[in-house]
Amino acid sequence: MSDRITISLELEKTFSQVFREFKKDLKRILQDDMTGAEDSLLHSLLEKNPQSITGLSQDFHVSVSHITHVVDQLEKKGLVQRRRSPADKRVVEVYLTPTGLQKGESINKKKRKYFQEKFSHLTTEELQTLLQIFNKLK
Numbered sequence: 001m002s003d004r005i006t007i008s009l010e011l012e013k014t015f016s017q018v019f020r021e022f023k024k025d026l027k028r029i030l031q032d033d034m035t036g037a038e039d040s041l042l043h044s045l046l047e048k049n050p051q052s053i054t055g056l057s058q059d060f061h062v063s064v065s066h067i068t069h070v071v072d073q074l075e076k077k078g079l080v081q082r083r084r085s086p087a088d089k090r091v092v093e094v095y096l097t098p099t100g101l102q103k104g105e106s107i108n109k110k111k112r113k114y115f116q117e118k119f120s121h122l123t124t125e126e127l128q129t130l131l132q133i134f135n136k137l138k
Contacts, residue, residue, distance in 0.1 A: 022118075029110045034077075037070045042079060042096070042104045050093040052085070079103055 023036075030039055044059065045051060051059075057067045071094055074080040079100030085091035096104065119127060 025114060025118075026111065029114055030107065034107075035070075035073070037066075038074055039107060041067070041070050041074065041094075042100060043108065045080065045094065045096045045100070046104045046108065050083070050095040052091050052093050053082075054091070056094065074100065 026036070026039075030036075034042070040060065041056065044056065053064055053067050053071065057064045060067065071080060071082065075082065078097055080094050081097055082092050082094055085093050122130070
């Protein structure tokens with residue numbers, strides 16, 4: 001095998017291990033309180049609140065029914081609520097509740113701390129290089 005193939009295989013293995021560890025650690029941070037999909041949707045609403053269900057499904061590249069299910073779960077937990085858009089009554093928008101805002105900010109704070117600790121052994125230059133590489137892979 002060529003060096004490039006060997007390196008690619010090693011990279012695949014390492015990449016999988018690192019992201020499995022991230023996923024396990026983030027699940028611990030979420031304290032089995034939320035799924036990854038719920039956390040992602042909550043985070044998205046922290047960045048832009050409100051958002052339409054259709055817009056969320058397009059942003060996440062999933063079906064409207066999937067977003068509806070995730071919103072249902074978050075609504076049961078009191079973290080979001082649905083309202084008709086004042087501009088277009090056909091559109092349903094998802095809003096963070098005050099509890100959802102507090103929960104989202106709390107989770108983000110924990111995740112920031114986790115990643116700061118996780119990346120603490122890397123130099124700023126190494127972090128910039130890693131970010132550039134990931135951006136090339138998008």
